[in-house]
Amino acid sequence: MASEKVVFGTYTKRISKGLYTAELNTETGDLENITEFAELGNPTYTALSAAGKLYAVDKQGDQGGVAVVDFATGTIEQEVLAEGASPAYLAVDEARQLLYSGNYHKGTLEVFAIAADGQITLTDTFQSEGSGPRPEQESAHVHFNNLTPDNRVVVVDLGADKVYTFDVSAAGKLSLVTTFETEPGFGPRHIRFSPDGQYAYLLGELSSLLSVLKYDAATGSFTLVQTVSTKPADWTEHNGTAALRVSDDGKFVYASNRGHNSIAVFAVSEAGAHLERIQLISTEGDFPRDFALDPSQAWVVAANQNTDNVSVYRRDIETGLLELVHKDIAVPETVRVEFI
Secondary structure, three states: OOEEEEEEEEOOOOOOOEEEEEEEEOOOOOEEEEEEEEEOOOOOOEEEOOOOEEEEEEEEOOEEEEEEEEOOOOOEEEEEEEEOOOOOEEEEEOOOOEEEEEEOOOOEEEEEEEOOOOOEEEEEEEEOOOOOOOHHHOOOOEEEEEEOOOOOEEEEEOOOOEEEEEEEOOOOOEEEEEEEEOOOOOOEEEEEEOOOOOEEEEEEOOOOEEEEEEEEOOOOEEEEEEEEEOOOOOOOOOOEEEEEEEOOOOOEEEEEEEOOOEEEEEEEEHHHOEEEEEEEEEOOOOOEEEEEEOOOOOEEEEEEOOOOEEEEEEEOOOOOOEEEEEEEEEOOOEEEEEEO
């Protein structure tokens, strides 16, 4: 049997105990051997290093931060905690051996140096500023941070309607390069790049919009090219987008809708510059905060936070379309899907 390992990050507000692992059968799409992996408080996001350390969001009482977990054993090796809310996003920089942590409630980006044993030490902090017109935008809310294709750092602020581009030194010090501002109330949540690095796709949580941005590697700046909707035109109930994925070949972009409870599939054309929505498929549950394409690109696993279930889809690599294979797979309070 061919299989791939999956890690599920969760909230631990009701029934979850922390991180879970499972195996995806890549012949049948069955999700097997679902197991509690490490007991942590609200490990809502994870990032695995090449050295086998799993960095996970962590919460203990009134403190939030990052836990370092040995992926081979599930042993919690370090917890770096501070007063206040936990981060929303984590990303590993292998070349510089840094970890980036974006905090939604604090509006900050923190940079940590990764030691030889995988443990982390804070090296720099950026405090975002600003607000937007929607009630959720009363202050800065950093929701995403990751590397650009040319190894800068891009940071998305939902509260301030901003996308920052930074240079970062080998010592983990940040230098702001450019700031892109969306339309007011866009509420940017996640950004992903085309495989050639020419374009970026920016997902608006509060607006249910997806924008195509041209990326200029010479300056680190973005230019708006196109904006499309992730939901049906006649959908009038609440909706908030969540996860954003780009297929490895760059031909398709996927976004999840919380409220409409669906995955929106977009075909990419014009060398990455144009999107057309070609499918909306139900996640068979409530509040799909995350989903992921498996390494073979033939399967998609989507997690529904409020209904404690995971759905599995077969993905047509040529057309990009999804077909439901399994639903109602029990994983509690799931909000992160990461293939290992």
